[in-house]
Amino acid sequence: MQRKTWFKGAAAVLMLVGAIGSAAAQDNGAVQFRIGGFFPSGGGEFFDQNEQVFNFDPSDLDGWAFGFTYLMPVSRKFELGWSLDFAEGTDVTDYKDVVDENGFSILHDTRLRCAPASVDFRWLPAGRTAQRGSRGQYAARHPVPYLGAGVGANFWRYEEVGDFVDFGTDQKFTAGFVDEGVAAEAHVVGGLELPIGQVWSLTLEGRYAWSDDELSDDFAGLGKIVMDRGSLYVGWTYRF
Numbered sequence: 459m460q461r462k463t464w465f466k467g468a469a470a471v472l473m474l475v476g477a478i479g480s481a482a483a484q485d486n487g488a489v490q491f492r493i494g495g496f497f498p499s500g501g502g503e504f505f506d507q508n509e510q511v512f513n514f515d516p517s518d519l520d521g522w523a524f525g526f527t528y529l530m531p532v533s534r535k536f537e538l539g540w541s542l543d544f545a546e547g548t549d550v551t552d553y554k555d556v557v558d559e560n561g562f563s564i565l566h567d568t569r570l571r572c573a574p575a576s577v578d579f580r581w582l583p584a585g586r587t588a589q590r591g592s593r594g595q596y597a598a599r600h601p602v603p604y605l606g607a608g609v610g611a612n613f614w615r616y617e618e619v620g621d622f623v624d625f626g627t628d629q630k631f632t633a634g635f636v637d638e639g640v641a642a643e644a645h646v647v648g649g650l651e652l653p654i655g656q657v658w659s660l661t662l663e664g665r666y667a668w669s670d671d672e673l674s675d676d677f678a679g680l681g682k683i684v685m686d687r688g689s690l691y692v693g694w695t696y697r698f
Contacts, residue, residue, distance in 0.1 A: 474637070488529040493695030496523040496545040498570065499688070503681030504673060510550045511676045519570050520549025523689050529580075537580045539606065539647075545689065556623055566620025572685055574643050574667065576588055576610025602651040612643040612669040616683055641671035642684065651695050659695040664688070685698055 500516025508514050526545030532538060547570050552563040582604050602644055615638040650662030669685040677683075 483658075485530065485654050486698040487696040488695050489513065490527040490529065490539075490663075490693055490695045491524075491525070492661060492663060492691035493524040494522070494523055494663075494689060494691035494693075496547065496572070496687050496689040498547065498685065499686040501686065502670060502684030504677070504683050507680065511554060511608075513554055514549065514551045518549035518551070519547035519568065521545060521570075522633040523691070529695075531586070534585045535582045535668070537582065537586075537604070537606075539578045539608070541574070541576050541578065541610070541645055543576075543606075543689075544573045546686070551618070551620075553623065558621075562625060564621045565621060566618050566628060568615050569615075569619075570685070571615040572669070572687070573613040574610050574645075574669070575609050575613070576643060576645060576649055578606040578608025578645065580604045580647070581605035588649075602643060603648055604648045604651070608645055608647070610643045610645070612641045612667070612685065614639060614671065614672075614683075614685055616677070635676035637673050637675040637677045637683075639674070641669045642661070643667050643669040649691075658698045659697075661691070661695045663666075663691040663693065665691075 478607050487638065493639040498516045498519045523543060523545035525541055525587045527539045530540075549568045550565055551568045552565050554605065556564060557614055582602055584600065584603065585603055615636070617636040619634040619636075621630055621632050645665055645667035647663065647665045649661060651661050653659050653661040666688045669684070670682045673680050673683050
């Protein structure tokens with residue numbers, strides 16, 4: 459019930475912000491493309507239990523990420539950004555103190571995927587253009603730092619596939635355990651655009667996101683999965 463209330467409130471806020479942005483937009487928009495890596499922070503009951511049983515740390519799920527953002531100016535120093543991102547990390551995981559009858563490690567693949575859809579509000583301290591000329595024309599382009607924060611929905615999937623041990627019988631078996639869902643997410647973002655042409659800029663960006671969800675399906679009863687993570691990107695911005 460709490461999650462439904464959060465989504466209704468977030469949807470109302472986003473609709474309001476979007477309406478304000480549409481009315482206030484004074485310039486053309488832009489699209490940012492980016493690629494880089496993501497770095498899960500771990501924590502929470504579920505990952506803590508995994509660390510006790512397996513040779514595993516959430517940082518083992520460091521992986522690749524990519525995404526894009528549509529930017530709409532609200533004023534010279536503020537923008538709205540709508541983003542879609544995809545990130546995935548995989549680790550080959552083994553038991554800490556258990557081997558098979560031949561003395562070999564018992565292995566399975568651990569995979570975490572996150573695909574957040576989000577919106578953020580960005581502040582450009584120096585503005586996107588510099589005021590120049592006696593009549594105040596906005597003509598000069600320069601490096602553009604930005605800071606922002608936002609909210610969204612994280613479409614996630616977690617799976618463990620491979621060989622496992624039934625500690626009740628000490629027998630090895632092969633299986634796949636999967637859970638997926640949609641979790642609320644909040645994030646902060648900071649970056650720098652470096653002009654390399656009339657409409658193109660090189661983009662350097664960092665993000666940190668907070669997201670968690672109650673496990674169900676094959677992992678029911680094991681607590682929450684914490685998907686807090688940092689991301690670092692390099693990319694391009696194209697202005698219309």
